[in-house]
Amino acid sequence: MDGGAGVTIPRAFLESPRWWRGGAEWLAGLPELVAEQCARRRLTIDGEPMHGSNALVVPVIRDGEQLVLRLAPPGGDVGGQIGALRFWGGRGTVRLVDGDAEAGVMLLERLGTTSLRDVPVDEAMHVLGGLMRRLAVPVPVHVPGTGAAVAARMATLGEEWHRHRRPFDEGVLHQALTIGDRLARSTAATAVNGDLHSEQVLRADREPWLVVDPVLMRGDMAFDLGRVLWTRLDEMAVPGEVMRCFDIVVRAAGVDRDHGRDWVLFRAVDYWLWGLGAGLTEDPLRCHRLVSLLRS
Template identity: 60%
Template sequence: MRGVIELPQSFLEMPRWWTEGADWLAGLPAAVEQQCSRWGLTIAGPVAHGSNAVVVPVERGGEQFALRMSPPGDEVSDQVRALRWWDGRGTVRLYDADAARGAMLLELLGDPLDERPIREAVEVLGGLMRRLGVDGPADALSTQEIVRTRARVMEGQMTGQPGAIDRAYLTAALDVADQLAGSEATAAVNGDLHSAQVLRGEREEWLVVDPLLYRGDVEFDLGRVLWTRLDEMADDAEIRACFDIVVRAAGLDHSYARDWVVFRTVDYWLWGLSVGLTTDPVRCRRLLDALSYR
């Protein structure tokens, strides 16, 4: 190994560490070295990172891998389960995992999809929705249950933030909730799908990282596909064009897909307001208005 890793300053300044994880962060360089020793790995490049994990290029026996380290907990266990279940179908391949230490040994991938032009990116994401949408595990949390749970609390969130959001948006979301909650779909669903979570691969052109495994409607995260890159869409016509591209690429029903975008965007808007977000609620309003939510 080539010494202790150096954590990027941009990772050290991530908002998560403002309130938690200081001890884990301080011990991370040593933890990486220890995990490399356990798995017989050699550090082979600089550290990359997301919002709560680092990824270190490593080698073993002439093969290249990525060592991902994040704070141990249910989130790591859920990601390990999802990657093992999809087993490389549209997702990064998992070679080994030590969830108790927050460690995963993964296929080494390339550049992220969020560096590609917006129309190309949303077409890729639509294709991945369909690629991942084989029949899901019966014990996974369903998108139907998520709708039922969220619909019960959205009214309370609205009441707790008087004037922050026009009631017409909430009404539009609740009007479609029963239909979405009554779906009989059983497809596998990635509940955290967006451009930054997709990287270029070799055995498949684009592969999902950090998936969250649900079961139900593949349309579930279409709203996130759009709102995460909404600032790159010049006007309402561009938003609608990107929506149409995803719908075509995933083979979705246009009206039903729109209903999912309405429900999930209003839900995210209310949640964002409740935790003090400022720019994302603006994106939510713009997305809903572009798709004529009423």
């Protein structure tokens, strides 16, 4: 599939399960969109496109500067990412050169192709904890809060637990709800990336590692500790490795260990039930293992 700017859309991107739920029209117009954006922004394609599950990333050059053109279906997610990148302004995140939420387009500084997923898990935990702390700067009060997110999930956890035929002991549910009540009332009010994990952090020159596709929230920096762990849990063969990685993250982030444990337990129960509802099979098992270890 070639466009006027000479781009070929990777077949793996075109055939991604992401598009089973819609997006055929956007995909069909993607080559023309790349050509239009390159012409409008005076960009020259400088390599083969890359992609995740939801966005195409095209290496480009403008006035000698190496950048990337990121294209995704227009919507609130793109607008939120543009707002998050503008807020952090390159502090621990990829630098936004320009963005157009209505077109689903972002022009970004070019980073490396190595992610934290490619480095040993201990190193990744240390980097992720440091990034949590680096991103925790004052944020406007209108930004969605981690406490409100916890409260919203608490309202549905009991019903979901029954609907999925009580997939874990009722004591686990009660503990999660008790913890959630406490976390929902947290007075923390700094910036938080609500989608932090190894694959969303890339090697860079300006800083050693930079976050991509952040979700801006306000509240407690420990909000995504659970995701940090469960996305690398398969590499932690024995219980001692899990607890060592947990300790690395909380030390690097400067988070109280018991407080961090509470966040991991609540978010793991939350994601366990959400995953069952979404038809996931492996992630609920990871959450099961994580909850069992932290409760023992």
